[in-house]
Amino acid sequence: MDAENMKQRISSAAPAASFEVDKEFLYVIIPADNLFTLIKTLKTDPDLSFNHLSCLTCIDRNPEFYMIYILQSFEKKHEIVVKAKISGRSNPAIESVSSLWSGAELLEREVFDFFGIKFNNHPDLRRLFLADDWNGFPLRKDYADEVNIENRN
Amino acid sequence: MEQVQNIVSDRELQGSNLQTQEYFINVGPQHPSTHGVLHLKIKLDGEIIEDVDPILGYIHRSVEKMCEKLSYRQIIPITSRMDYLSAHINNQAVALAVEKAMAVEVPPRARAIRILMAELTRIGSHQLWWGVMGMDLGALTPFFWGFRDREMITEMFEETCGTRLTMNYIIPGGVATDVHPDFIGKVKNYIRHLRKKLPEYDEILTGNRIFIERTRGVGYLSPEEAVSFGCTGPTARGSGVSCDIRKWHSYDGYDKLDFNEVLFNEGDNLARYKVRIKEIWESLRIIEQVVENFPEGEVMGKMKKVIKLPKGEFYQRVETARGELGVYIVSDGGNTPYRIKFRSPNFSNLSVLKKIVVGSKIADMVATMSTLDLVIPDIDR
Amino acid sequence: MIITALIIAISVITLFAVLGLVLVYMERKVAAFMQIRLGPMRVGPWGIAQTLADTVKLISKEDIIPNGADKFLFNLAPLMVTVIATLALAPLPFSDKWIIWDSNVGVFYVAAISSLTVISILTGGWASNNKYSLIGAMRSGAQIVSYELSVGLSLVAMVLLSGSLSFSDIVMTQQDAWWIFKGHLPAWIAFMVFIIASTAELNRNPFDLPEAESELTAGFHTEYSGMKFALFMLSEYINMFIVSAVAATLFLGGWMPLHFGQDNFFNHIMDYIPPLVWFAGKVFFIIFLIMWFRWTFPRLRIDQLLTLEWKYLLPISLINVLAAAWITVTGWHF
Numbered sequence: 001m002d003a004e005n006m007k008q009r010i011s012s013a014a015p016a017a018s019f020e021v022d023k024e025f026l027y028v029i030i031p032a033d034n035l036f037t038l039i040k041t042l043k044t045d046p047d048l049s050f051n052h053l054s055c056l057t058c059i060d061r062n063p064e065f066y067m068i069y070i071l072q073s074f075e076k077k078h079e080i081v082v083k084a085k086i087s088g089r090s091n092p093a094i095e096s097v098s099s100l101w102s103g104a105e106l107l108e109r110e111v112f113d114f115f116g117i118k119f120n121n122h123p124d125l126r127r128l129f130l131a132d133d134w135n136g137f138p139l140r141k142d143y144a145d146e147v148n149i150e151n152r153n
Numbered sequence: 154m155e156q157v158q159n160i161v162s163d164r165e166l167q168g169s170n171l172q173t174q175e176y177f178i179n180v181g182p183q184h185p186s187t188h189g190v191l192h193l194k195i196k197l198d199g200e201i202i203e204d205v206d207p208i209l210g211y212i213h214r215s216v217e218k219m220c221e222k223l224s225y226r227q228i229i230p231i232t233s234r235m236d237y238l239s240a241h242i243n244n245q246a247v248a249l250a251v252e253k254a255m256a257v258e259v260p261p262r263a264r265a266i267r268i269l270m271a272e273l274t275r276i277g278s279h280q281l282w283w284g285v286m287g288m289d290l291g292a293l294t295p296f297f298w299g300f301r302d303r304e305m306i307t308e309m310f311e312e313t314c315g316t317r318l319t320m321n322y323i324i325p326g327g328v329a330t331d332v333h334p335d336f337i338g339k340v341k342n343y344i345r346h347l348r349k350k351l352p353e354y355d356e357i358l359t360g361n362r363i364f365i366e367r368t369r370g371v372g373y374l375s376p377e378e379a380v381s382f383g384c385t386g387p388t389a390r391g392s393g394v395s396c397d398i399r400k401w402h403s404y405d406g407y408d409k410l411d412f413n414e415v416l417f418n419e420g421d422n423l424a425r426y427k428v429r430i431k432e433i434w435e436s437l438r439i440i441e442q443v444v445e446n447f448p449e450g451e452v453m454g455k456m457k458k459v460i461k462l463p464k465g466e467f468y469q470r471v472e473t474a475r476g477e478l479g480v481y482i483v484s485d486g487g488n489t490p491y492r493i494k495f496r497s498p499n500f501s502n503l504s505v506l507k508k509i510v511v512g513s514k515i516a517d518m519v520a521t522m523s524t525l526d527l528v529i530p531d532i533d534r
Numbered sequence: 535m536i537i538t539a540l541i542i543a544i545s546v547i548t549l550f551a552v553l554g555l556v557l558v559y560m561e562r563k564v565a566a567f568m569q570i571r572l573g574p575m576r577v578g579p580w581g582i583a584q585t586l587a588d589t590v591k592l593i594s595k596e597d598i599i600p601n602g603a604d605k606f607l608f609n610l611a612p613l614m615v616t617v618i619a620t621l622a623l624a625p626l627p628f629s630d631k632w633i634i635w636d637s638n639v640g641v642f643y644v645a646a647i648s649s650l651t652v653i654s655i656l657t658g659g660w661a662s663n664n665k666y667s668l669i670g671a672m673r674s675g676a677q678i679v680s681y682e683l684s685v686g687l688s689l690v691a692m693v694l695l696s697g698s699l700s701f702s703d704i705v706m707t708q709q710d711a712w713w714i715f716k717g718h719l720p721a722w723i724a725f726m727v728f729i730i731a732s733t734a735e736l737n738r739n740p741f742d743l744p745e746a747e748s749e750l751t752a753g754f755h756t757e758y759s760g761m762k763f764a765l766f767m768l769s770e771y772i773n774m775f776i777v778s779a780v781a782a783t784l785f786l787g788g789w790m791p792l793h794f795g796q797d798n799f800f801n802h803i804m805d806y807i808p809p810l811v812w813f814a815g816k817v818f819f820i821i822f823l824i825m826w827f828r829w830t831f832p833r834l835r836i837d838q839l840l841t842l843e844w845k846y847l848l849p850i851s852l853i854n855v856l857a858a859a860w861i862t863v864t865g866w867h868f
Contacts (some may be wrong), residue, residue: 022465051380052396055468055479055496068481068494070468074380074396081468103383106504114217129210129533139218139492150222178665186748200669200836289748291739291833297569357830363740364832515669516835519749 006080009048013041025070025081032067035084036095042071042080043100049073050080053097056107058115062141063089065117069097086117096122114139175203182211186289186519189529193506200514205507213533220493225251225325225460228493233319235495236531238278239473241270244323249404250469250480251325254462257455261448263327264405268443269340270310270322271405271471272436276347277306278474279429279436282526286426287358289523290367295358302350309339326456340444344437351433359430368422372509372521375420382508383501386476387432388525391425393418398472412439425524461488475499475526499531542634546620550772557771558585560818561825568829595760603757604661611658612758612765615651619772622647626779627702629789629809640701641689644780645682648735651773652678655737655744658766659754670753673836674744677734680843681741684731687851688724691858692784695721705788710795712787720858725785727851732777733824734839736770740831741839774821782816789813 003026010017016034020027030038042050050071059066067084086092096119098105108119109128116137119125127134136143143149181192190211196204216235220228225247232243245267252259259267284299307317312333314322322329358364374384379392389396397414399407415431417424462484469480476498483492502525510518559574559582566573574581599608625640627633637643652675659671693699695717696707707713713721734741745753755766782788789809793801834842 025466025468027466053383054470054477055481055494057481057494057496059483059492070479070481070496074394077401081466101383102378102381102508103501103504106500107383110500129213131210138215149218176665178669185751200673287832291742291746291748292829292831293565294569294829297571301570358832361832363834363838366838367832367835514835514837515749516743516746516833 014038025079027081027083029083029085032084032086032094039069039082039097039100049075053101053104056104058111058117060115060141065092065115067094093118093120095120098122186522188285191529202510202513202515202518205510207503209533211533212530216534217493220490222489224488229324230321233321234530235497235534236473236475236528237318238281238528239274240318240320241274241323242471242473243478244321245271246469246471246478246480248323248325250467250482251460251462253469254467257326259327259454260451262450263452265443265448266328266332266452267323267405269440272439273306275474276433276436277303279433282429283354286523289519290364292358302347305343309336312336325460327453331452337444337447340440344441347437365423367520368426370421371517372422372524373420374505374509378508382505384505385498387425387428388476388502390415391417391428392420398470398477402470404471410439410442422520422524459488461486473498476502495534497531497534499527503527503532546623553775554768554771555585564825565829592764593761598759600663600757602663607657607661611654611661612762614654615769616765618647618650618654619769622776625701627705627788628813633702636702638700641693641699645686645689649682655754662757664757666750667754667756670744670750674737674754677741677743677839680840681731681734684727684843684847684851685735687855688728691720691724691855694858694862701783705783705790708787708790710793714785718861720854720861721785723850723854727847728781731847733827736773736777738824739828740834742833743836743839746833774824778817778820781820786816
């Protein structure tokens, strides 16, 4: 399936999506609220069938967050990058995709640990690497730690 | 002691209706079978595992946060310390991502050297895994045999790169220096040596009846689960999931070489074991082809003094000895990345552990952990 | 009387110490050569004083008793295991004249005493207040009690063939040939079953589940350190010696030189080699076999271990006892 067809298919499933294309990937940018419907379509649609969640992470574009899902299809041999925009720093939240990919459970715990993004309907949302009583979320751009982070500008 | 007494008193109270308590043991952070500082909290019913909860972070160094302050050349040594058994391949991943972003052409000799190094790394890593696998199952001799053959690889690395474990040799634009004059001859010798020694591996471990009984049908992972958990590398290929990045998203000229992706469909520990053993043979084939047509010329492409990536996002996958390593670089146009994410194969392979081992015995858990081949610093990045 | 007892006591303790030193050194060298390395080489020529140095280290180590351990039982276990190993040494004929206690129920006595080992292992594992130790001790209980049966039945087969429970009598019945040569199939099967089952009773690889380093760190002796650990280890090696000595006596003629038939030239040549050398040679051959197992085989799982005993070894040895009885009644052996 080429990029144009894919765009059409995605637009019909999630009208709020906008697109970007570079040499390698098709990027789909979508508000956090519509993410789960889109991702579910991407995984279950037989023509798209993105079955492999290659990478799940987050970017802090202060003030908003972008969740990144790099998806790949082992059958169709195509790939796509989904970016979900989460606005609001105080209590960022997004729907969990761990019901679609079991492997997302730990990956989302990692993102929760470092970015403080809350995943709704996640089966076991705890800190993963850091201690349970850790304050703050280290991979956020506004995280301050005078002891451990050297500031050289 | 208190717990034991509780059990006893419980039983006395209940009479014939025996009541037992949950039995938790902590495997790790220091335990012979976790090969590093992995901590598993295990709930037991007798010998049978009811629940596994991995507790991570004992050696977390926050590589991704560190890299936000480092230039792209400085990131290379950091990646060597993630999956230290695939150091060359980790370096290669970052180098390839940077080259892709800057559209730099890598000279053919450098690409050949990269393939050689990557495949030798893969062989060395699988040899170490093979020895440790034997040790986890209670046979100590394979450990030394595996290390004997791996030692020759590390010696070759030392001659060329100056280090034995954390190479920092593959850098953006090519490789740091040309190979040692003896290198190609030694590689040729090594291929001959290993072709003789690999059948011994089968004699002492693969053909052993106890070994087969311990691994066949144990730790079953279905192909659907393997995909769902994001497993890659030999772990997924043991379940018949074709996911070799060298075939799928070829890099550094793997597409010009003749090799097979090793696939087994059984999905058990024995299948994962066989995948790795056969991968050693395939890697030998790749090395042979590269060594026969080893190109002359430069080993460094045209790189600027200060590496600045254009604004944008770049993702590069490579196949390490354990699966798909993805490097996701978000650049603002500066000389440091705005955000860098390493999609590490071990992290995803670890998440499948709970699925596989619940319901099996302690001994099977050790065997399964061994065939997942976890390297902990790659999980605790 | 007292002087005799004293001499025996001193010589047994000396034998213990020497055996411990020699066997540990031997194990390390056997392991090393199978693993393409040299093993201990620094202390003394070819490292022969290495185990001595290790002993000094173990003696001088701090004696640690974990918090919450049952102190009395924790201290009792290593003592018990050593005493049991010593007791089992009594009826074994080292040579035609060297025997501490020529009992007429020697075989029975050794079988009875050696099965006590499980109690000390259970005690030590339970008293340590360590979950790994407890699992190891429980495994050990299941394992030793099961394999006791096969050991016993293979001993019974040999007792039937030789017609005596006394070790010295059994040796004398092998004057014309060792039982392994004249006992037909039953002796062979009994030998194999005995070696397999007694390896399991010794808790050695491939049956080292109670220790299972990669699973239970060190199993029942996880919490033991210093001299108490050394006693566990020493008794393991003494038990290995006893098992090998029993196997050598029952199947390979004990101190009896290699004889074929009665009073011929070949037998006279063989008689020039002293009985003690014959005995030691056979014992160390079997010890080497057991060490060879350890350094080449992977470990069994607990259910496979029990399956092997209850579904294979036990039926085989039961039938074997019948076959041995049949052969004895019909007089088919040579």
